[in-house]
Every structure is written in structure tokens, then in C-alpha cells.
Amino acid sequence: MKNKALLMISLAGLLVWGCGGEREQVQAAKTTEVDAIEWKLVTSWPKNFPGLGMAPERFAKLVDEMSNGRLKIKVYGAGELMPAFEVFDAVSQGSVQMGHSAAYYWKGKTPAAQFFTSIPFGLNAQEMNGWLHYGGGMQLWEEVYEPFGILPLAGGNTGVQMGGWFNKEINSMEDLKGLKMRLPGLGGEVLKRVGGVPVTLPGRELYTALQTGAIDATEWVGPFNDLAFGLHKAAKFYYYPGWHEPGTTLEFMINKDAFSTLSPDLQSIVKIAARAINQDMLDEYTTRHVTALESLINDHHVIIKQFPDAVMKELAKVSEVVIREQSKQDKTMKKVYDAYMEYQVGVRKYHLISEDAYSRLRQ
Amino acid sequence: MKNKALLMISLAGLLVWGCGGEREQVQAAKTTEVDAIEWKLVTSWPKNFPGLGMAPERFAKLVDEMSNGRLKIKVYGAGELMPAFEVFDAVSQGSVQMGHSAAYYWKGKTPAAQFFTSIPFGLNAQEMNGWLHYGGGMQLWEEVYEPFGILPLAGGNTGVQMGGWFNKEINSMEDLKGLKMRLPGLGGEVLKRVGGVPVTLPGRELYTALQTGAIDATEWVGPFNDLAFGLHKAAKFYYYPGWHEPGTTLEFMINKDAFSTLSPDLQSIVKIAARAINQDMLDEYTTRHVTALESLINDHHVIIKQFPDAVMKELAKVSEVVIREQSKQDKTMKKVYDAYMEYQVGVRKYHLISEDAYSRLRQ
Numbered sequence: 001m002k003n004k005a006l007l008m009i010s011l012a013g014l015l016v017w018g019c020g021g022e023r024e025q026v027q028a029a030k031t032t033e034v035d036a037i038e039w040k041l042v043t044s045w046p047k048n049f050p051g052l053g054m055a056p057e058r059f060a061k062l063v064d065e066m067s068n069g070r071l072k073i074k075v076y077g078a079g080e081l082m083p084a085f086e087v088f089d090a091v092s093q094g095s096v097q098m099g100h101s102a103a104y105y106w107k108g109k110t111p112a113a114q115f116f117t118s119i120p121f122g123l124n125a126q127e128m129n130g131w132l133h134y135g136g137g138m139q140l141w142e143e144v145y146e147p148f149g150i151l152p153l154a155g156g157n158t159g160v161q162m163g164g165w166f167n168k169e170i171n172s173m174e175d176l177k178g179l180k181m182r183l184p185g186l187g188g189e190v191l192k193r194v195g196g197v198p199v200t201l202p203g204r205e206l207y208t209a210l211q212t213g214a215i216d217a218t219e220w221v222g223p224f225n226d227l228a229f230g231l232h233k234a235a236k237f238y239y240y241p242g243w244h245e246p247g248t249t250l251e252f253m254i255n256k257d258a259f260s261t262l263s264p265d266l267q268s269i270v271k272i273a274a275r276a277i278n279q280d281m282l283d284e285y286t287t288r289h290v291t292a293l294e295s296l297i298n299d300h301h302v303i304i305k306q307f308p309d310a311v312m313k314e315l316a317k318v319s320e321v322v323i324r325e326q327s328k329q330d331k332t333m334k335k336v337y338d339a340y341m342e343y344q345v346g347v348r349k350y351h352l353i354s355e356d357a358y359s360r361l362r363q
Numbered sequence: 364m365k366n367k368a369l370l371m372i373s374l375a376g377l378l379v380w381g382c383g384g385e386r387e388q389v390q391a392a393k394t395t396e397v398d399a400i401e402w403k404l405v406t407s408w409p410k411n412f413p414g415l416g417m418a419p420e421r422f423a424k425l426v427d428e429m430s431n432g433r434l435k436i437k438v439y440g441a442g443e444l445m446p447a448f449e450v451f452d453a454v455s456q457g458s459v460q461m462g463h464s465a466a467y468y469w470k471g472k473t474p475a476a477q478f479f480t481s482i483p484f485g486l487n488a489q490e491m492n493g494w495l496h497y498g499g500g501m502q503l504w505e506e507v508y509e510p511f512g513i514l515p516l517a518g519g520n521t522g523v524q525m526g527g528w529f530n531k532e533i534n535s536m537e538d539l540k541g542l543k544m545r546l547p548g549l550g551g552e553v554l555k556r557v558g559g560v561p562v563t564l565p566g567r568e569l570y571t572a573l574q575t576g577a578i579d580a581t582e583w584v585g586p587f588n589d590l591a592f593g594l595h596k597a598a599k600f601y602y603y604p605g606w607h608e609p610g611t612t613l614e615f616m617i618n619k620d621a622f623s624t625l626s627p628d629l630q631s632i633v634k635i636a637a638r639a640i641n642q643d644m645l646d647e648y649t650t651r652h653v654t655a656l657e658s659l660i661n662d663h664h665v666i667i668k669q670f671p672d673a674v675m676k677e678l679a680k681v682s683e684v685v686i687r688e689q690s691k692q693d694k695t696m697k698k699v700y701d702a703y704m705e706y707q708v709g710v711r712k713y714h715l716i717s718e719d720a721y722s723r724l725r726q
Contacts, residue, residue: 062635066429068628124721126489126522129642130649159489160717222717241720265431269632272425276635279492279642286493289717290709304716312724346653348725353667354523354585354652357604358487359722361675362711 037266039073039258041098042091044084044105046204047077050228051221051288055156055250055281056100062273071266073098084202088253092148097258100155103141103251104185105200111326112144112333114185115340116152117249118161120319122340124247125157125282126355127347132249135343140336149256153274156250156281159289161242162226163307164219165210165235170307173314182206182218187244189326190319203229210234219244223292224285232300239305243315250281400629402436402621404461405454407447407468409567410440413591414584414651418519418613418644419463425636434629436461447565451616455511460621463518466504466614467548468563474689475507475696477548478703479515481524481608483682485703488520488610488645489718490710495612498706503699512619516637519613519644522652524605525589526670527582528573528598533670536677545569545581550607552689553682566592573597582607586655587648595663602668606678613644 041060045053060073076096078084087099088106104117115122116137123131131137132154141152164183168175177195181188188198199215203225209215211234218235219242220226232238252274259267296302327337404423408416423436439459441447450462451469467480478485479500486494494500495517504515527546531538540558544551551561562578566588572578574597581598582605583589595601615637622630659665690700 062631065631066628066635068626121724124718126645126649129646133643133646134650160721162717223713240716241724242717243721243724246721263431265429268425268428272429272635272639275639275642279638280496282489283492283496286489286710287497287706290713293713293716294709306716306720316724343650346657347649350586350653350656351722352726353603353656353669354525354605355487356722356726357669358523358606358609359714359719360726361484361604361606361679363715363719363723 034070036069036072037262039071039097040076040081041073041100042076042078042081042087042096043099044078044087044101044202047075047080049077049203049225051158051225051281051285052156052203052250053077054284055277056098056252058280059100059155059252059273059277062276063269066269066273067266071262071269075100078202078204084204088148088150091150091253091255094149094255094257097255099251099253101251101253102184102248103152107185109148110144110332111330112140112336115333115336116141116144116251117185118245118247119186119323119340120190120244120246121316122246123344123347125159125249126247127344127351128157128247128249129154129278130347131340131343136339137343140339144332144336145253151254151256151259153252153254153271154249154278155252155274156278158221158225158245158248158250158285159282160222161219161245161248162222163239163242163244164217165226165231166217166237166239166305167210167213167235168216169237169305170239170311172308173311176311179217180215182209182215182220183244185245186319186323186326187219190244190315190322193318193322194315207231207234221248222285222289223296224288227292227296227300232296232302236303237305238296238302239307241307243307243312243319249278252277397433399432400434400625402434402460403439403444404436404463405439405441405444405450405459406462407441407450407464407565410438410443412440412566412588414521414588414644414648415519415566415613416440417647418640419461419615421643422463422518422615422636422640425639426632429632429636430629434625434632438463441565441567447567451511451513454513454616454618457512457618457620460618462614462616464614464616465547465611466515470548472511473507473695474693475503475699478696478699479504479507479612479614480548481611482549482686482703483553483607484609484679486610486707486710488522488612490707490714491520491610491612492517492641493710494703494706499702500706503702507695507699508616514617514619514622516615516617516634517612517641518615518637519641521584521588521608521611521613521648522645523585524582524608524611525585526602526605526607527580528589528594529580529600529602529668530573530576530598531579532600532668533602533674535671536674539674542580543578545572545578545583546607548608549682549686549689550582553607553678553685556681556685557678570594570597584611585648585652586659587651590655590659590663595659595665599666600668601659601665602670604670606670606675606682612641615640 091099103113106113179196183198191198454462466476469476542559546561554561
């Protein structure tokens with residue numbers, strides 16, 4: 001199905017400033033009829049889901065605008081073309097050209113992927129972006145996805161997540177034993193190590209799982225998304241901070257063969273649109289979490305609780321051990337682990353006298 | 364002077380995936396000779412200066428790539444076409460199409476501009492981006508620059524800056540009295556209120572001013588840029604944190620008449636390239652500050668000092684008063700002040716249980 005779009009390569013009325021500042025009309029109108037390229041993008045989020053699901057929609061809009069309609073990307077929510085967790089295979093096999101998801105969902109394919117979303121007690125949003133774009137992170141990510149024929153791009157960030165919704169108080173490490181909690185990625189592995197039972201479920205199944213008691217607790221994102229899912233109606237306590245995901249990065253995935261067929265300007269447009277959306281999502285979350293939190297507290301009387309310091313300290317220790325151990329089991333994961341940790345040690349030294357020192361002034 | 368560029372509207376070899384997944388060649392090669400639009404962009408930074416000066420260079424490259432060479436932007440360093448602080452007037456008058464600078468330099472034109480760079484004890488980088496892009500900040504910025512015929516876009520962020528280079532120890536408020544310090548924007552006003560002497564100087568004059576004793580202290584950016592200017596050779600102490608600029612936003616300025624002559628796709632390309640560069644600068648600083656700080660400490664034996672808590676608390680109080688007072692004197696500034704403060708109160712409540720709570724775990 002081709003879309004015979006009438007593309008206005010609209011040089012009509014373009015004006016150029018010459019060296020002397022004079023205006024000069026340089027080109028008459030030119031209209032060329034070309035076929036628009038049509039791509040499919042599948043996501044792991046419900047269609048138009050706030051934040052996560054809007055990022056690919058906005059990405060498609062930017063690409064459409066910048067390419068003057070030459071590249072049309074149609075976005076599908078989870079369950080429309082395929083289930084949430086089949087996105088990776090679909091992009092890899094080329095049955096769709098793009099996906100929007102989170103890399104840690106693919107730990108079964110390649111455990112190193114987990115470092116490109118977020119790891120317990122790891123980098124925050126600003127640091128993840130620094131690592132990915134100037135610290136060698138993106139090159140590693142490309143290497144990790146290379147065997148699957150997928151080109152990854154950072155596709156948004158939620159900031160530090162909330163600790164999650166609990167139907168049980170967490171006062172000590174004892175309370176984590178036997179806790180059935182939806183917690184993907186390495187956070188789940190840490191929970192397992194301290195005696196809990198981690199579960200992976202797509203977002204739209206969380207409410208029911210929590211309400212029916214199939215799980216005792218769940219993390220999702222933060223106030224903005226959690227409110228949209230109504231999780232406050234199914235749990236007693238809302239815990240902070242999200243130690244398990246301190247700067248969750250989302251991902252765009254592009255089938256490499258599809259990408260290679262694009263002209264260089266369209267390739268650049270796709271990459272830069274993703275870069276802009278990567279920041280746009282964090283800007284939106286930073287703002288919308290605020291009013292959502294106010295609503296959760298004032299309208300829904302949610303009880304906000306802080307994890308005890310002793311529990312955080314213990315989980316930080318266990319996390320370090322679990323992540324180191326798991327990384328040893330896979331050569332690629334070990335390589336990414338080493339690079340990530342080196343970056344983390346350095347950036348924390350600097351942030352201790354900059355971002356963190358300023359943050360301390362406000363507490 | 365026109366540039367007769369041969370633009371390949373290169374649809375040659377473009378492949379489209381149809382619904383059934385089959386490939387189909389849709390268009391033969393098409394080459395059209397059109398005139399490239401040539402723009403000038405002037406900056407307040409030395410040519411190719413790390414971080415600040417590279418942002419407009421990279422912006423121009425992205426626009427060139429995405430537009431397939433249809434819009435060529437030539438970047439000029441401070442002093443090449445005009446001095447650092449004449450950028451605003453040049454863009455306003457249309458003698459150049461674009462500028463890259465920092466809004467607080469224009470407080471003499473419109474004092475409200477200061478809120479769009481950074482204010483003492485104000486929003487950090489993540490919060491500034493949230494405010495600008497989802498909290499109504501950009502609309503206000505557009506309103507503030509409207510009388511000057513300038514369209515503003517956020518053009519990078521340095522993160523929390525360093526407190527600056529001092530040839531005098533700061534142990535109490537007494538030590539700020541009579542202190543001659545390069546400190547632009549509202550930070551300078553705060554220094555004046557506590558008995559200091561703020562000075563505004565372009566970056567490239569700082570080293571000499573510090574070395575000759577014309578000033579006792581200067582802030583600039585942070586390790587990456589400060590090292591490049593050799594400021595450690597002219598001062599004894601390097602203080603933190605940068606209370607005066609906790610999340611410095613840079614700016615792209617576009618002459619509105621010039622912008623209106625662009626086709627919609629080029630307008631979108633310019634805006635999205637700026638958005639990508641806005642994040643790119645922070646990513647670079649976050650990474651490069653780390654190694655620069657290590658070099659300052661290990662190779663140059665710089666003495667790092669923290670401002671005393673009592674001084675920070677007093678400066679925070681004075682800042683609040685000064686910013687409120689100054690804002691009352693100008694109707695537009697008051698409007699921006701009210702909006703900024705409302706956003707700040709809200710976002711801090713949320714960040715206290717998210718970003719700041721996580722940051723505390725690492726201290």
C-alpha cells in the first residue's frame with residue numbers, strides 16, 4: 001500500500017540574504033509528485049499512553065514535518081499488531097521497521113541490554129545521557145544490538161522513578177522476603193537475591209494483578225503514569241525513591257536494512273528527531289509528575305512513604321554484588337559493565353561537587 | 364554571494380516496504396540544481412570554544428545534513444564579525460539571521476531575559492528544560508523577545524556551574540565585601556547587595572583580568588571550559604557549588620523575518636536541530652567536566668573549596684529578596700518571575716522525593 005503523497009518541495013518564495021544584506025528571490029515554485037515511504041513502528045505501551053506512548057507519536061510527527069512528508073511512520077500500541085514484548089523480534093526480523101520500548105525487556109536475548117535502560121543504584125537521567133552520547137555508551141549499545149540487525153537510539157527518559165506501589169509496609173529487609181513484585185531487569189534480580197519474587201508484566205496488566213493479589217507490589221514509572229493506570233486504587237502505600245531505576249532510558253529500535261535504504265538526509269532526520277524526543281520525554285515527565293503527585297496526595301489521599309535508610313544501604317550492597325556476578329556470566333555484558341562502572345565512578349566524583357552539592361542545599 | 368550548490372534530492376535507490384513486507388523501488392534518481400540559502404550565525408564565544416562554541420557549529424552541521432544542503436549556516440566567533448555583546452542587536456536588526464549566546468547578557472534590554480539563563484538558587488538543568496518546554500517557559504521567552512523581532516530557542520545547558528576562581532578565601536559574608544568578581548546576571552546583583560563589586564566581562568578577557576588583579580574572582584562555567592581558559596594559573600582557589608547559576612541555559616536567537624521566509628520543513632529542521640543541541644551540550648559537559656576536573660586536581664594541583672553552609676544560607680536569603688525586588692520594577696519581568704517561582708515550588712516538592720532523594724543516597 002503506497003501513499004501517493006503530493007510533496008511540495010516548496011522552494012517557492014524562499015528568500016536568501018546575500019552578503020550585502022539584500023534580499024533576492026532565488027527559485028520559483030516546484031512541485032514534484034513522489035511516493036512517500038511508509039514505515040511501521042510498534043511499541044510496548046498502550047496506544048497514546050501518556051509520556052512513554054506519546055514519545056513515538058511525537059517522533060513520527062517530527063519526522064513527517066522535517067522530511068516534508070517523504071517519510072511517514074505509523075505508530076501501533078501494544079496489542080494492536082503484536083503483544084508488548086514481541087517488539088524486539090519484529091524489528092530484528094524486519095516485519096516492522098521500528099520499535100519503541102525499553103532495552104531491559106530483552107535481557108533474555110542479550111543480558112547486556114539491561115545497562116541501556118537503568119540499573120539499581122546506577123546513573124541518573126543526566127548521567128545516562130552523558131554516558132550514551134559522549135562516554136561511549138551508544139557505541140556499546142550498537143555493538144550489543146548488532147547481531148540482531150537493530151540500530152538503537154535513546155528514546156526518552158522518565159527521570160528517577162518512584163519506588164512503587166505496595167500493599168505491605170517495608171520496614172526492614174525481612175519485609176522483602178516472599179514479596180511478589182513486578183520489577184523487571186536487574187532490580188528484579190536483586191529482589192530475588194534478598195528473598196523476593198520478581199515478576200515481569202506489561203504495564204496494562206499491573207492494575208488487575210495488584211487488585212487481585214496476584215502480586216503484592218509493583219513499580220511502574222512515577223506519578224504521571226501511575227495515576228493514569230489508577231494504581232492508587234489497588235495499593236496502600238506509594239514508596240520512594242526508585243533505587244531500582246534511577247534514570248530509566250527508553251529506546252527507539254530501527255531495522256538496519258530498512259535504515260540503510262533511506263537517503264542520508266532522511267537518516268539524519270530520523271536520528272535527530274529521536275535525539276530531540278529523548279529529551280522531550282524527560283521535560284514532560286519533570287513537569288507532569290508534579291501535578292500528578294499533587295493530585296495523588298490531595299484528591300486520592302495516597303500515603304507516601306520513604307524506604308528506610310537501612311534497607312536502601314543493604315539493597316545498594318546486594319545490587320553491587322548481583323550486577324557484578326551477572327556481568328561475569330556473559331562476555332558482552334562484562335564489557336558493558338566495565339565501561340558503565342568506569343563512567344559512573346568518574347561522574348559521581350564531579351557531581352558530588354556540582355549537581356549533588358546543589359541538590360543538598362535545597363534539602 | 365550565492366552558493367550554487369548541486370543538491371541531490373536523492374530519491375535514487377529509495378526502497379519502500381509495502382504492507383506485505385515486499386520491497387519496491389519507487390523512484391528513479393532525480394537531481395535538481397537549487398540555490399542554497401546562506402545564513403550567518405554570530406556568537407558570544409571564541410570561535411570553536413569547547414562546549415559553548417561547539418554547540419552552534421554542531422547545530423549548523425545538523426541543519427546542513429537534514430536539509431540536504433538547502434540551508435547553510437556559517438558560524439562566527441566573538442570578535443570575528445562583531446564583539447561578543449553585540450549579538451542581540453545584530454539579530455534583532457537582521458544584519459545576521461542567527462545568534463548563539465546567553466539571555467542574561469541582555470538584562471539592559473529587558474531584565475526578564477535573566478530568567479531564561481539561570482537565576483541564583485533557581486532551577487537546575489532538568490528543571491529548566493521542564494519549565495521551558497512543558498511549563499510555559501518558552502512561550503514567555505518568545506513574548507519577552509517579541510518586541511525585538513527575535514525568536515528564541517533553548518541552545519544548550521552547562522549543568523550546575525562551579526562557584527568560581529578566587530584569589531581570596533571565602534569564610535564568611537565579610538569576605539564578600541569589596542570583592543571584585545566577574546558575575547553576570549542576577550548573581551551579580553546579589554553580590555552587589557552584600558557589598559561586593561560585580562563586573563561583566565566576556566569570557567576571553569577573564570584570564571588577564573584575574574592575573575592583573577583587575578578582578579579578585581571570576582566564575583566562568585566549570586572544569587571543562589575553565590581549564591581551557593587556563594584560569595587555574597591565575598587564581599588560588601576553585602569554589603563550589605555554583606549557587607549563582609545552577610542550570611545555565613544557552614540560547615539560539617533567530618531573526619523572525621528571516622525565519623518566516625523558510626519553508627515549513629526547514630523551519631522544523633531549525634527548531635528540532637536546536638532542541639537536539641540543547642541536550643547535546645549538557646551531555647558533553649556532564650562527561651567532559653569529569654576528566655577536566657581530574658586534570659585540574661592531579662596535573663595542576665588546584666585547591667577545591669566548598670562555600671561555607673552559613674554563606675550559602677545567607678546568599679539564598681538575599682537572592683530571594685533581590686530577585687523579588689528587581690522583578691517588581693518591570694511588568695514583564697514580574698510576569699516571568701511569578702511563572703518561574705510557581706514552577707519552582709512545584710517541581711521541588713516532587714524532586715525532593717525523586718531526584719534529590721536519590722542524590723542523597725549517594726552522598
